[in-house]
Amino acid sequence: xxxxxxxxxxxxxxxxxxxxxxxxxxxxxxxxxxxxxxxxxxxxxxxxxxxxxxxxxxxxxxxxxxxxxxxxxxxxxxxxxxxxxxxxxxxxxxxxxxxxxxxxxxxxxxxxxxxxxxxxxxxxxxxxxxxxxxxxxxxxxxxxxx
Amino acid sequence: xxxxxxxxxxxxxxxxxxxxxxxxxxxxxxxxxxxxxxxxxxxxxxxxxxxxxxxxxxxxxxxxxxxxxxxxxxxxxxxxxxxxxxxxxxxxxxxxxxxxxxxxxxxxxxxxxxxxxxxxxxxxxxxxxxxxxxxxxxxxxxxxxxxxxxxxxxxxxxxxxxxxxxxxxxxxxxxxxxxxxxxxxxxxxxxxxxxxxxxxxxxxxxxxxxxxxxxxxxxxxxxxxxxxxxxxxxxxxxxxxxxxxxxxxxxxxxxxx
Numbered sequence: 371x372x373x374x375x376x377x378x379x380x381x382x383x384x385x386x387x388x389x390x391x392x393x394x395x396x397x398x399x400x401x402x403x404x405x406x407x408x409x410x411x412x413x414x415x416x417x418x419x420x421x422x423x424x425x426x427x428x429x430x431x432x433x434x435x436x437x438x439x440x441x442x443x444x445x446x447x448x449x450x451x452x453x454x455x456x457x458x459x460x461x462x463x464x465x466x467x468x469x470x471x472x473x474x475x476x477x478x479x480x481x482x483x484x485x486x487x488x489x490x491x492x493x494x495x496x497x498x499x500x501x502x503x504x505x506x507x508x509x510x511x512x513x514x515x516x
Numbered sequence: 517x518x519x520x521x522x523x524x525x526x527x528x529x530x531x532x533x534x535x536x537x538x539x540x541x542x543x544x545x546x547x548x549x550x551x552x553x554x555x556x557x558x559x560x561x562x563x564x565x566x567x568x569x570x571x572x573x574x575x576x577x578x579x580x581x582x583x584x585x586x587x588x589x590x591x592x593x594x595x596x597x598x599x600x601x602x603x604x605x606x607x608x609x610x611x612x613x614x615x616x617x618x619x620x621x622x623x624x625x626x627x628x629x630x631x632x633x634x635x636x637x638x639x640x641x642x643x644x645x646x647x648x649x650x651x652x653x654x655x656x657x658x659x660x661x662x663x664x665x666x667x668x669x670x671x672x673x674x675x676x677x678x679x680x681x682x683x684x685x686x687x688x689x690x691x692x693x694x695x696x697x698x699x700x701x702x703x704x705x706x707x708x709x710x711x712x713x714x715x716x717x718x719x720x721x722x723x724x725x726x727x728x729x730x731x732x733x734x735x736x737x738x739x740x741x742x743x744x745x746x747x748x749x750x751x752x753x754x755x756x757x758x759x760x761x762x763x764x765x766x767x768x769x770x771x772x773x
Contacts, residue, residue, distance in 0.1 A: 388569075388573075390628060390744045391576060391628070391744050391747065392569070392572045393703075394626075395575055396567065396572065396592070397592075397704070398592065398703075398750035398751045398753075399590045399591050399592035399753060400523075400589050400590060400592060400753040400754075401591075401592050402521075402597075402606055404602065404605075404606050405596055405597045405606070406518075406595075406596045406597075406598075407592070407594045407596070408565045408566070408594035409566075427668065429675055430674075431667055431668065431671055433671040433674040433675055433678070434666075434667035434670040434671035434674070435667070436635070436636075436674075437639060437643065437649075437653045437656075437671075437674055438656060438657055440636070440639055440643065440653075
């Protein structure tokens with residue numbers, strides 16, 4: 371399979387870059403009412419799912435926990451300003467771990483695409499979520515919907 | 517046999533590369549349906565087409581190839597006409613509209629920019645900027661984490677502050693990139709990103725846009741900025757202030773910029 375020729379993907383790359391493009395393929399583009407659209411049942415669920423807002427008890431608890439762990443030494447008396455902070459974050463190598471709550475939903479969709487590929491052989495439902503070690507709020511919600 | 521439609525071009529568009537294939541398993545060969553000044557790039561429609569990763573990629577790859585040779589109006593994934601004749605008929609009926617769009621998009625490509633906060637950085641910022649949150653976090657910490665309700669209260673305050681910061685940074689990001697683009701289309705809101713904005717950019721001056729993105733990455737290091745492009749102009753196939761169909765929010769700023 372050719373993987374997205376004539377394209378340059380800065381920054382993200384990998385599966386997240388691919389997801390970013392596929393989201394456009396699914397959600398934008400010309401629609402002609404005289405044409406039929408293939409059934410996107412599973413994808414519609416994902417789209418609703420991904421728009422679930424941040425506000426949930428799980429998120430609150432997670433944020434509270436994250437703040438509890440945050441090193442506030444620089445905080446109370448001295449506003450460190452963002453650039454400094456990012457410097458610290460990068461130095462401590464925490465950058466990779468720091469996306470948790472904010473991109474959980476996007477990961478869910480990426481997983482769905484991933485599973486779509488894996489399921490190609492047997493024609494399985496590509497949007498079904500499989501059990502995962504770390505579940506985001508949204509993926510759990512999705513299972514409830516199914 | 518129904519007809520899967522990938523996109524609409526001028527009939528003068530260079531012919532397809534030899535052996536190009538589209539959706540389906542095995543992939544189906546492409547052909548061109550012409551009607552007057554317009555042409556549709558199509559293939560047979562697979563019987564059981566589903567929105568799988570491979571099919572989405574095939575759709576995107578075909579459009580990327582066509583778009584590299586000249587202006588194309590990309591169809592949304594999964595558009596199926598009853599047959600080639602029906603596809604040609606639509607081209608004829610709406611020829612003026614499609615020709616206008618092809619002219620407007622000629623020489624232009626879409627860049628999609630999505631951004632997230634680096635979570636630790638935004639939490640630090642929110643705490644630093646908000647004494648109330650800081651005080652509550654501190655008292656929770658001294659109480660060994662605090663009660664369930666205390667945690668919930670803290671988390672709710674933090675979530676609200678993070679959300680406000682997201683809106684602020686999304687706006688700053690968009691303002692920084694807008695001047696380098698011809699048009700802007702704001703995508704749906706989601707928890708997956710704080711900003712999801714597509715920019716219509718002239719191919720010839722794309723370097724200016726890319727430079728603007730690099731500048732943003734330097735100026736806003738607390739953002740993780742993901743850039744994808746050049747892409748077929750998925751988000752700009754409809755003229756004017758109308759947001760792309762399916763957009764549920766954030767459309768107020770969409771349209772010509």
